[in-house]
Amino acid sequence: MIFGATPEAVRVGIGDDAAVLGVGDASLAWSVDVVVEGVHFRRDWLTPRELGFKATMAAASDLAAMGARPLGALASLVLPASMSDADMASLAEGQAAACTAIGASVIGGNLARGSELSVTTTVLGICDRVLRREGARAGDTLWCAGPLGLAAAGLRALLAGRSEDRALQAAIAAWRQPVARIAEGLRAAALAHAAIDVSDGLSLDAARLLGASLDLVMAPPVSADLGVAARALSVDAQELVLSGGEDYALLVAAPDDATLEGFSRIGRFEKGSGVLWLEQEGERRRIEPRGFDHFAS
């Protein structure tokens, strides 16, 4: 039975931010993410370098959510003939820059021709303690690391052709160059009960931390940059916070008295029935999880 050891190696399967494999004493978090031209980006919205950076950070964000330290990345590119060698070199530079920022490197990959540009990134990391989506407890605080809503404002700015608008630069930068919250995830790993990264919007991803017996009462802040961008776009800043995608912020459920550098308190878990509440000026209203479904889009 040369193959006998495999099934028990899977500690976390489909349904969390990453799969987790047990190898000896180590727990390895492993994830894959793809960005496709015309679906996730347009080439006039990003330089090739920015595309490589963003694709890598989006994949690495899943490691942050598992409390994993990155070991490396493999990149698989589908390249139309319109991508020059110089474009490809720039894309690889962006991937390398993102990997350097998270303490890893691109250690291999694959190239193929195709008519539609796509970048698939697979990342591997190692966990001292595995952070799962499930595990939040009544009484926990919801902590957040990273901006909320700003990337969604940036995407709207680009869709509106307003890439030069000064009031929208912080938002566009947040969309173009997200940051995987690796250091924050490692800090949280020892203390937190549960974690997820915000890729599809706060309300949708926060709801994924809820079991059937918990409610979550949130009062997420609106940053100064987001306020400026939302005014310039004439959209509701709070709506962007709740349903905007591609933040790659990190949410963790942890005790209120935890020391979590780089995180802010944005909500609390209570006994309940899987309901999400928004609290403003002492009043709470029930909200439905909604956001960006990458597959339906």
Add this chain to the structure above:
Amino acid sequence: MIFGATPEAVRVGIGDDAAVLGVGDASLAWSVDVVVEGVHFRRDWLTPRELGFKATMAAASDLAAMGARPLGALASLVLPASMSDADMASLAEGQAAACTAIGASVIGGNLARGSELSVTTTVLGICDRVLRREGARAGDTLWCAGPLGLAAAGLRALLAGRSEDRALQAAIAAWRQPVARIAEGLRAAALAHAAIDVSDGLSLDAARLLGASLDLVMAPPVSADLGVAARALSVDAQELVLSGGEDYALLVAAPDDATLEGFSRIGRFEKGSGVLWLEQEGERRRIEPRGFDHFAS
């Protein structure tokens, strides 16, 4: 320095069949492969189930070439709207069947919309001993597990619209349903000096085992199935063996007296200067490596 441990973890980087990471005492082989509609396949050539099977086996073949035992696979799909839910379920069935055949399972993945169907598979395995491309020695025998040239004949049959031709069924099956030579790779790992899988054609992949101080003299056989298919296609069977792609046969350089179940002897390494020779009826002629360059195609 939370990130300090990363660079030394990379034992094999870009340029071999898979990257190898050191995690504790374990050596993990990790690879990614993509198949793109219109480049690697057409949808009228394969059922969705066959596509899932073939994409998974193509990726797993890189693990065979490293002498690795598969731990699992992640699948990332880009799906056009023309792929129905039933098509997707069939594709996943094919992936699961391939994983079962190699003793692993699909433990996660990613779905995205796009206009061009592609299947990206990333696989992870564990090596007792890592097989590299370099390491062949003068005096070694070239051993081969798996058919050569047959998948290329199958591709030609499909390109010619002859999917119903009886003489071509074995060839078409070889193209549609390749087999990663995992068990053979594990058997070879203890004994072999070097290994590679044949994805781009025997002459091209065998040449990758040569250093500047080795020659390789080959006398690869033409199987009965290939003889039949080549006659039906009016092509030279030996040409298909030497330059046909997608065999996913396994080549290893090992002593001639090794006991390698499932392998045949098809050549030998001599002191030389990186030259490939074909031996027929006691005569040798020099051949140039040529085959299928997935990226240039």
